[in-house]
Amino acid sequence: MNMNRRDALKIGAVGVAAAAVTTLTGCNNAAATPAAAAAATTTGKKVLGKHQIVVIGGGFGGLTVAKGLKKKDSKLDVLVIEKNDTFMSCPFSNAYLGKLEGLNLGTFIFDYAQPVSAHGYGMLKSEVVGIDRAAKEVHTAHGIVQYEILVLSPGIDYDYENQFPTFSKEKIADLKRNAPGALIPGSEHVALDRMLKGMDDGDVVITVPSGKFRCPPAPFERASMIAAFMKKEDISGKVIILNPGKDIAKGAAFKEAWKELYNGNVVHMDFCKIDDVDTKGKTISFTQKIPTGKKDADGFEIMKEEKKSHKYAVLNLIPNNKANGVVAMSGVETTKDSFGKVLMNGCSFQTKTDKDIYAVGDVVGHGIPPSGQTAVWAGNQCVDEIINRLQGKAYELPVKTTTVNAGNVCYSMVGDKPEEAIMVTHDFSWTGAVITGKGNVPKGPDGKFRSSATAKATHDWYRGVMADLFS
Numbered sequence: 412m413n414m415n416r417r418d419a420l421k422i423g424a425v426g427v428a429a430a431a432v433t434t435l436t437g438c439n440n441a442a443a444t445p446a447a448a449a450a451a452t453t454t455g456k457k458v459l460g461k462h463q464i465v466v467i468g469g470g471f472g473g474l475t476v477a478k479g480l481k482k483k484d485s486k487l488d489v490l491v492i493e494k495n496d497t498f499m500s501c502p503f504s505n506a507y508l509g510k511l512e513g514l515n516l517g518t519f520i521f522d523y524a525q526p527v528s529a530h531g532y533g534m535l536k537s538e539v540v541g542i543d544r545a546a547k548e549v550h551t552a553h554g555i556v557q558y559e560i561l562v563l564s565p566g567i568d569y570d571y572e573n574q575f576p577t578f579s580k581e582k583i584a585d586l587k588r589n590a591p592g593a594l595i596p597g598s599e600h601v602a603l604d605r606m607l608k609g610m611d612d613g614d615v616v617i618t619v620p621s622g623k624f625r626c627p628p629a630p631f632e633r634a635s636m637i638a639a640f641m642k643k644e645d646i647s648g649k650v651i652i653l654n655p656g657k658d659i660a661k662g663a664a665f666k667e668a669w670k671e672l673y674n675g676n677v678v679h680m681d682f683c684k685i686d687d688v689d690t691k692g693k694t695i696s697f698t699q700k701i702p703t704g705k706k707d708a709d710g711f712e713i714m715k716e717e718k719k720s721h722k723y724a725v726l727n728l729i730p731n732n733k734a735n736g737v738v739a740m741s742g743v744e745t746t747k748d749s750f751g752k753v754l755m756n757g758c759s760f761q762t763k764t765d766k767d768i769y770a771v772g773d774v775v776g777h778g779i780p781p782s783g784q785t786a787v788w789a790g791n792q793c794v795d796e797i798i799n800r801l802q803g804k805a806y807e808l809p810v811k812t813t814t815v816n817a818g819n820v821c822y823s824m825v826g827d828k829p830e831e832a833i834m835v836t837h838d839f840s841w842t843g844a845v846i847t848g849k850g851n852v853p854k855g856p857d858g859k860f861r862s863s864a865t866a867k868a869t870h871d872w873y874r875g876v877m878a879d880l881f882s
């Protein structure tokens with residue numbers, strides 16, 4: 412290992428982490444601290460005001476809806492409720508972990524002052540703690556906000572409790588601190604980055620959630636970018652992916668990159684169930700199901716279980732996901748799976764349960780991938796739907812045919828020096844009861860999935876979407 416370069420990085424990491432804590436701790440505090448809970452009970456009955464349209468969540472979906480509504484009709488009274496002080500982007504954050512040239516925290520963190528001034532919607536920085544649909548009230552840590560129309564775009568929560576039913580609250584808190592998931596906007600990405608910058612030789616373990624989860628390629632893009640970082644920093648070790656199943660989003664494209672760029676240093680292990688984590692001893696224990704090559708009477712492969720444990724230098728334990736708790740607070744009907752997506756009113760962004768509540772982003776119950784790009788797409792459809800409603804017009808998705816080409820384009824960085832990326836596109840259609848998406852992972856003219864042109868497109872996409880949300 413190149414000690415001088417690594418030592419300098421570690422010292423740098425302390426400075427960046429300290430700066431980031433100043434920016435980010437405040438954002439996360441408002442949510443779950445005893446102070447916020449106390450504020451909620453003492454100020455809980457205070458009515459702060461009534462707004463025509465209230466949007467919960469200042470992320471990809473929520474900001475798109477707020478901006479779109481004000482652009483279509485500047486007289487609309489729109490309020491966004493967001494618990495964080497600043498916006499932290501999850502898209503492209505894996506490239507930050509890979510330390511691609513020119514990226515820094517400023518590439519990912521944005522303040523809300525700019526879009527609020529530019530578009531004229533209101534913003535309340537507070538945590539939503541309850542929703543009273545009968546009274547049309549959103550209860551926040553700072554008081555009650557009344558609404559005529561409510562839009563939910565609160566994103567996801569982690570589901571440690573169902574994944575690890577025997578773990579105590581203290582153990583889960585320890586995991587959050589020492590093996591951050593980094594799938595939710597906030598300081599977790601900064602913590603993971605600090606751990607990587609501070610690591611010596613050793614392995615990085617990434618666990619993949621089971622069930623539906625945010626941005627299915629994200630754990631695999633992260634593995635690629637951490638492998639790129641380790642290669643660049645001359646860190647001896649592997650990136651080990653523990654997958655509860657065998658599927659990898661954009662699988663063939665990732666496998667091609669891992670084989671050709673990382674010399675066997677990205678190891679994907681399928682059918683792994685996490686049993687325990689010892690954060691002090693830095694050891695993860697899991698059970699892997701391995702095919703025996705024999706079949707049972709019904710023709711199914713017989714698997715044997717092997718208990719394993721592995722020492723890690725850094726652990727990125729990405730827990731199972733579920734719809735953010737705001738969805739349960741609203742009481743709208745959800746899918747019965749472990750995620751609990753919002754059931755929609757046909758091919759629309761109005762909820763099935765309540766005509767005055769709409770939903771966009773990762774929580775929608777359509778069969779489209781949960782991505783920033785689809786949150787923006789859905790946000791714009793939702794805007795049109797609400798505007799039509801306010802103008803007393805019927806609403807239909809605005810296409811003559813029933814298919815929209817490339818409603819979602821999702822890029823994943825896989826290589827550095829030269830930067831290379833892969834992509835998947837989804838065409839959306841709504842011939843059935845919900846909107847559905849069909850994916851395609853294209854190859855370039857050279858027969859490879861990855862290319863520098865796609866890496867450039869990734870940068871362009873990210874710059875474009877951020878400019879759209881924040882200017």
Ligand SMILES: Cc1cc2nc3c(=O)[nH]c(=O)nc-3n(C[C@H](O)[C@H](O)[C@H](O)COP(=O)(O)OP(=O)(O)OC[C@H]3O[C@@H](n4cnc5c(N)ncnc54)[C@H](O)[C@@H]3O)c2cc1C
Pocket residue numbers: 467468469470471472473492493494495501502503504505537538539540564565566567593594595596625626629735737771772773774781782783784785786820821822823
């Ligand atoms: C590592 C990673 C890489 C990704 N890469 C891509 C990519 O390349 N392309 C892509 O299209 N997508 C990507 N995504 C997915 C994308 O980030 C999400 O799909 C998108 O953010 C979903 O938007 P949303 O509005 O549903 O949720 P979010 O953007 O998460 O916004 C939800 C907001 O609600 C707020 N909130 C939550 N609870 C409360 C509450 N109780 N009170 C007040 N506010 C609350 C949160 O603080 C947050 O700001 C990636 C995700 C990850 C994790």
